[in-house]
Amino acid sequence: MSSVTLVAQSKLPTPWGIFTLVGFEEMATGKDHAALVMGDVTTNEPVLARIHSECLTGDALFSLRCDCGFQLQAALERIAKQKRGVLLYVRQEGRGIGLLNKIRAYHLQDQGADTVDANVALGFAADLRDYTICADMLKALGVNQVDLMTNNPRKIKSLQKLDVQVHARVPLQEGRNPYNNFYLNTKAGKLGHMLEQDDKEA
Numbered sequence: 001m002s003s004v005t006l007v008a009q010s011k012l013p014t015p016w017g018i019f020t021l022v023g024f025e026e027m028a029t030g031k032d033h034a035a036l037v038m039g040d041v042t043t044n045e046p047v048l049a050r051i052h053s054e055c056l057t058g059d060a061l062f063s064l065r066c067d068c069g070f071q072l073q074a075a076l077e078r079i080a081k082q083k084r085g086v087l088l089y090v091r092q093e094g095r096g097i098g099l100l101n102k103i104r105a106y107h108l109q110d111q112g113a114d115t116v117d118a119n120v121a122l123g124f125a126a127d128l129r130d131y132t133i134c135a136d137m138l139k140a141l142g143v144n145q146v147d148l149m150t151n152n153p154r155k156i157k158s159l160q161k162l163d164v165q166v167h168a169r170v171p172l173q174e175g176r177n178p179y180n181n182f183y184l185n186t187k188a189g190k191l192g193h194m195l196e197q198d199d200k201e202a
């Protein structure tokens with residue numbers, strides 16, 4: 001049985017083009033999740049796809065602490081350019097620990113901890129995300145295989161375990177700046193993200 005139900009859909013005009021906005025409900029939690037779809041994603045050619053974990057601070061509040069907002073915009077731009085693709089906007093704020101714990105983690109990072117140590121100090125694993133709902137959302141949208149925009153090899157492995165066919169990885173390196181440089185280097189060093197390292201830690 002699917003872990004999500006497709007509830008409603010509408011048009012969503014953006015600066016880069018008109019997407020279809022698809023709303024899902026997660027059965028186990030009642031949480032809502034969204035997908036932005038452009039073009040026919042049900043054919044057999046790989047679909048350019050982004051699985052984006054919610055980051056209120058980066059996506060909506062212009063934070064420079066991370067790269068999320070930049071990745072979100074770049075992914076939508078790239079999909080619109082190809083006139084075909086899907087972005088899942090998954091409500092897994094803070095890699096699954098939620099907004100308030102992410103702010104607690106940021107407070108520890110303000111005092112010198114890195115993003116992984118801060119999670120651990122709060123009693124969480126570095127990354128709590130489970131991608132089952134993503135696999136089910138892709139299935140509900142009729143997507144057969146994806147070209148996945150990500151730098152995170154664990155995301156690809158988790159999806160493959162859930163029978164999502166990842167045809168290729170498309171790098172998505174966006175928005176490095178003095179405030180997220182250390183964070184991005186930590187992701188590369190401790191979480192295995194495939195990011196070009198930058199020695200100039202601000």
Ligand SMILES: Nc1nc2c(ncn2[C@@H]2O[C@H](COP(=O)(O)OP(=O)(O)OP(=O)(O)O)[C@@H](O)[C@H]2O)c(=O)[nH]1
Nearest residue numbers: 053054055066092093094095102105115150151152
């Ligand atoms: N706990 C915690 N979560 C963070 C922090 N910075 C960003 N996030 C969350 O991390 C999630 C994004 O994950 P990332 O590790 O940046 O990237 P990814 O999705 O694993 O990999 P990409 O596909 O390459 O972007 C979002 O849910 C953000 O809210 C942080 O310092 N601590």
Ligand SMILES: [Zn+2]
Nearest residue numbers: 055058066068
């Ligand atoms: Zn972020």
